[in-house]
Amino acid sequence: MSTTTLRLKTLPGFRVDAAALRPATLASLSVAEIEHIVLAGGNESCEVGEVFEVLRDEDAPAQSPAETARPATPDGYGNSNAAPTLVIDGAARWLDRLGAEMDDGRLVVRGSAGDYCGFRMSGGELRIDGDTGHFTGCEMRGGRLTVNGDSGDFVAGALTGDMEGMSGGTLTIRGNAGARLADRMRRGLVLVGGNAGEFAASRLVAGTVGVAGELGPHYAYGMRRGTLLLARRPAHRLPPTFTNGGQGFDVFWSLLVRSLANEIAPFSQWRAQRLPVRYTGDLAVDGRGEILIAG
Amino acid sequence: MSDAPANLTDASATSAPAALAINGTAIDATFAEAFPMKATRLVITAHTPTWAMHAANSLTGFATSVIGCGCEAGIERTLAPDATPDGRPGVAVLLFAVSSKELAKQIGRRVGQCVLTCPSTAVFGGIDPATSRAPLSDRAPLGSGLRFFGDGWQIAKMLDTGNGPTRYWRIPVMDGEFVCEDSAATVKAVGGGNLLLLARDQDAALAAAEAAVTAMRRLPNVIMPFPGGIVRSGSKVGSRYAGASASTNDAFCPTLIGLSAHSELGAEVGCVLEIVIDGLTDADVGAAMTAGIDAACELGRAAGVLRISAGNYGGKLGPYHFHLHALAAGLDRGRA
Numbered sequence: 001m002s003t004t005t006l007r008l009k010t011l012p013g014f015r016v017d018a019a020a021l022r023p024a025t026l027a028s029l030s031v032a033e034i035e036h037i038v039l040a041g042g043n044e045s046c047e048v049g050e051v052f053e054v055l056r057d058e059d060a061p062a063q064s065p066a067e068t069a070r071p072a073t074p075d076g077y078g079n080s081n082a083a084p085t086l087v088i089d090g091a092a093r094w095l096d097r098l099g100a101e102m103d104d105g106r107l108v109v110r111g112s113a114g115d116y117c118g119f120r121m122s123g124g125e126l127r128i129d130g131d132t133g134h135f136t137g138c139e140m141r142g143g144r145l146t147v148n149g150d151s152g153d154f155v156a157g158a159l160t161g162d163m164e165g166m167s168g169g170t171l172t173i174r175g176n177a178g179a180r181l182a183d184r185m186r187r188g189l190v191l192v193g194g195n196a197g198e199f200a201a202s203r204l205v206a207g208t209v210g211v212a213g214e215l216g217p218h219y220a221y222g223m224r225r226g227t228l229l230l231a232r233r234p235a236h237r238l239p240p241t242f243t244n245g246g247q248g249f250d251v252f253w254s255l256l257v258r259s260l261a262n263e264i265a266p267f268s269q270w271r272a273q274r275l276p277v278r279y280t281g282d283l284a285v286d287g288r289g290e291i292l293i294a295g
Numbered sequence: 296m297s298d299a300p301a302n303l304t305d306a307s308a309t310s311a312p313a314a315l316a317i318n319g320t321a322i323d324a325t326f327a328e329a330f331p332m333k334a335t336r337l338v339i340t341a342h343t344p345t346w347a348m349h350a351a352n353s354l355t356g357f358a359t360s361v362i363g364c365g366c367e368a369g370i371e372r373t374l375a376p377d378a379t380p381d382g383r384p385g386v387a388v389l390l391f392a393v394s395s396k397e398l399a400k401q402i403g404r405r406v407g408q409c410v411l412t413c414p415s416t417a418v419f420g421g422i423d424p425a426t427s428r429a430p431l432s433d434r435a436p437l438g439s440g441l442r443f444f445g446d447g448w449q450i451a452k453m454l455d456t457g458n459g460p461t462r463y464w465r466i467p468v469m470d471g472e473f474v475c476e477d478s479a480a481t482v483k484a485v486g487g488g489n490l491l492l493l494a495r496d497q498d499a500a501l502a503a504a505e506a507a508v509t510a511m512r513r514l515p516n517v518i519m520p521f522p523g524g525i526v527r528s529g530s531k532v533g534s535r536y537a538g539a540s541a542s543t544n545d546a547f548c549p550t551l552i553g554l555s556a557h558s559e560l561g562a563e564v565g566c567v568l569e570i571v572i573d574g575l576t577d578a579d580v581g582a583a584m585t586a587g588i589d590a591a592c593e594l595g596r597a598a599g600v601l602r603i604s605a606g607n608y609g610g611k612l613g614p615y616h617f618h619l620h621a622l623a624a625g626l627d628r629g630r631a
Binding site (some may be wrong): 168170186188189206207208225227247248249250251252254255256258259272287 | 340380381382383416426448450451452453456457460463465470471472474583
């Protein structure tokens, strides 16, 4: 399958909406057609060819050492030959909505990205080597989104006024996440290799959220169902509306550990034999959520 | 899977019946007639192999024939911890029913009464849609029906343990949680493959049937649903009594040799036992029948195994015909 590369040549001077840059869409266009795609940005706009040099390689998708080291994923996108690939080389925080509503293919961003990366994406793989802005994976529905750096607020959350945040897929932040991580999330898996800001997993409807580092205050606030995985006991005390979760969840834990085997450390290193400490809540709402402290 | 496997239904195999005997045991020029069924595999795991087997035995109890039990079920094999979804020892069971609706009903009842109740167990669907050689059918409810036992405390969880996102239910019970998959894939399968073992006496017939069942149980994707895998009450369709849909197969009853006009037994036959085989595909049933013939013939005429035959309805009712001569082809070469 072909690899299309957009290499930055000129800064546009304004924020750009990059939602049109989807791997499957660009794979079906010629280089000339791609160069004439208009990218909006506020009251201004530019063509792809004005900002990026467009390159096309029909046979050899570009791979970084990190990609080749990563195990094949269940959806098959671990094999870079399996899907049309788009590489954006030299991206930065002025590039918003990268991978928004993407449903197929691979999008590799070499550099950082702006807000709304992977907004409502439903399939494929989006990998960002640097940091991202706010609302990363907001209302995401499927696929795999990986941020190797830090991310802003409302990761996997909902748009203001919307009832549901992320509802499917896997989102991995290797660095730190901002406030309101997974707010109103309903389904899927979110893993943060670093710290999370205040109100992590707040108003969680369901799904699984894992944080390897420290948590800000008010975590699990209003959590109805779902699972908050913690690699260590948080510095902020447990919410008073959580209670002892008891024992006897060994089978679920073994299934959960197995599902994390190909994800980032420390989650991939957890073992079925070592049960976490369990708390359930938030009793102020449904009360069927759980905090599992594996550390 | 084709509805009519060429190698097993080839008319040329019987159009000119030739005498076939292996180790002195005659193989009749006839065929077993089998029928389409709906089936699923369930994987039951538990804290120890013993408790997984307790649940499996209970679930597959009273499941010898769809005529009176609703389904036919049996234990397919035991599973090592590294072969189960939750890493615990397990048992794979197969269930067969005449329709998707009946299969779903039987799964719900049997899992609810026999697995949910059994200490430490969990249950998962055992058919992988990506690799199944049998055509897929509907998904049957598993946890989606049992979850109501949780009385509102149950929790659903979507996890990807390697076969794509799968929905599990966690139902609080007194020893912790009963975990089960939300639903189980079912397939279009084959039921009613059979062998009739005609022997000099009961000792010889039991020895041959036990050897055949032992050989068949080494194969995947099949069960022999009757007690010990063997049935003595082979039946024919219909009865002289109104309301009885099936009655004794008088043609193979040794006490009716001189009475039944349809008797197929010679005076030397003192006992007949049948093995019924249900399988996920016709190839699985055929392979099991071949293994059974081979094992019975290994004992041979010297051990009192006189003939091997099969039950059919003239070939007009079931689409799967397993010709014994085709299945036994080549088995005698090793004994020549």
